[in-house]
Amino acid sequence: xxxIRALIVxxxxxxxxxxxxxxxxxxxxxxxxxxxxxGEEGLALLRRQTFDLILxxxxxxxxxxxxxxxxxxxxxxxxxxxxxxxxxxxSESHVRSALMYGAQAYIRKPFTPEQIQERVLPLMIGA
Amino acid sequence: xxxxxxxxRAMHRVVAAPLLAANPAQALDAAxxxxxxxxxxxxxxxxxxxxxxxxxxxxxLVPPLIADVEILMGAPKDSSEACPSPAQPMGWQETVSAxxxxxxxxxxxxxxxxxxxxxxxxxWHLLSPPLSQRHPTMRDxxxxxLEENSSGVCEWPHRGPYRLDGTLLDAFGxxxxxxxxxxxxxxxxxxxxxxxxxxxxxxxxxxxxxxxGDRLLVERTYHFCGHRMLLAxxxxxxxxxx
Numbered sequence: 001x002x003x004i005r006a007l008i009v010x011x012x013x014x015x016x017x018x019x020x021x022x023x024x025x026x027x028x029x030x031x032x033x034x035x036x037x038x039g040e041e042g043l044a045l046l047r048r049q050t051f052d053l054i055l056x057x058x059x060x061x062x063x064x065x066x067x068x069x070x071x072x073x074x075x076x077x078x079x080x081x082x083x084x085x086x087x088x089x090x091s092e093s094h095v096r097s098a099l100m101y102g103a104q105a106y107i108r109k110p111f112t113p114e115q116i117q118e119r120v121l122p123l124m125i126g127a
Numbered sequence: 128x129x130x131x132x133x134x135x136r137a138m139h140r141v142v143a144a145p146l147l148a149a150n151p152a153q154a155l156d157a158a159x160x161x162x163x164x165x166x167x168x169x170x171x172x173x174x175x176x177x178x179x180x181x182x183x184x185x186x187x188l189v190p191p192l193i194a195d196v197e198i199l200m201g202a203p204k205d206s207s208e209a210c211p212s213p214a215q216p217m218g219w220q221e222t223v224s225a226x227x228x229x230x231x232x233x234x235x236x237x238x239x240x241x242x243x244x245x246x247x248x249x250x251w252h253l254l255s256p257p258l259s260q261r262h263p264t265m266r267d268x269x270x271x272x273l274e275e276n277s278s279g280v281c282e283w284p285h286r287g288p289y290r291l292d293g294t295l296l297d298a299f300g301x302x303x304x305x306x307x308x309x310x311x312x313x314x315x316x317x318x319x320x321x322x323x324x325x326x327x328x329x330x331x332x333x334x335x336x337x338x339x340g341d342r343l344l345v346e347r348t349y350h351f352c353g354h355r356m357l358l359a360x361x362x363x364x365x366x367x368x369x
Contacts, residue, residue: 011325012297012298012300012301012304013294013297014250014253014254014294014297014298014301015301017254018166018253018254021256025256059304059322059323059324059325060325061325088304088305088307088308088309088312088323089308089323090308090312091312091315091321108312109166109304109305109308110161110162110165110166110305110309111165111166112165
């Protein structure tokens with residue numbers, strides 16, 4: 001698998017680094033990792049660059065993760081790119097909304113490295 | 128509207144994990160243990176002081192809940208007594224508190240307080256990869272012996288002065304965020320009627336927090352790696368929740 005271009009959207013810089021580290025430890029070869037602190041910043045990057053994987057939190061100041069997914073659909077952005085939600089929110093409505101707005105996987109924080117690998121690696125192989 | 132089977136299967140994987148907790152204190156214990164074990168690599172969090180308080184400051188909660196918790200913990204508290212500040216526990220010189228808000232079916236706050244070094248220890252564990260995944264040549268030579276001789280759980284290599292910078296406080300806030308989210312999930316299960324705010328960090332000494340209108344208070348002191356932290360959940364709730 002060649003190096004991928006990943007976008008990590010989370011208001012916590014620490015959590016962005018942990019997600020990146022966990023993916024690298026799980027064998028995901030990442031050539032580029034772009035970071036955004038909320039949905040607006042994520043959309044701005046998506047309008048300018050192409051990514052192979054998007055990892056996104058839900059609760060963020062400004063535009064949240066679900067808002068970003070909705071806007072991606074509205075603008076037809078990154079239609080073929082796998083989106084994985086990584087969030088503390090695990091209520092039925094959040095999961096349902098995220099999946100209906102185009103997320104392919106949903107991981108609840110706190111997560112284990114194994115969970116990240118189980119949910120993300122198949123998406124990369126299928127991409 | 129019928130749910131797409133693929134979405135239903137994906138939902139099951141996510142939401143089947145948490146079960147509803149028997150009471151708010153057990154939910155808090157479960158949330159803390161889950162975060163410390165999965166994210167910090169500290170499986171042994173202790174709560175030897177049993178410092179739990181359940182109070183109905185304004186109007187009574189479901190009475191059996193309070194009775195059960197008091198019996199369980201042996202630490203009943205007069206519900207008419209004013210709630211103490213969770214930010215400055217007795218004997219703590221300086222604290223750092225992460226505060227997160229609940230809004231909706233549960234409304235109130237989750238406050239996690241600790242002394243600065245405890246905050247640094249927690250953040251260090253969150254930010255450090257597990258020992259098994261660190262390459263020996265990448266380790267700090269000053270701490271290598273300590274790491275190799277330790278159980279691999281509670282090593283804290285830094286000695287001397289340290290500074291709580293933005294990264295450590297960010298990590299502390301994230302830990303509180305995951306605990307609060309976990310507590311909410313244990314309490315409400317699949318219910319979606321409660322939103323979480325982003326964390327706010329307060330630090331210093333000689334300050335108090337004054338939440339308004341809370342009906343439930345759960346306070347718990349946890350010990351880890353020779354340090355301690357205090358977690359306080361204060362909230363009001365729709366009558367059918369608690």
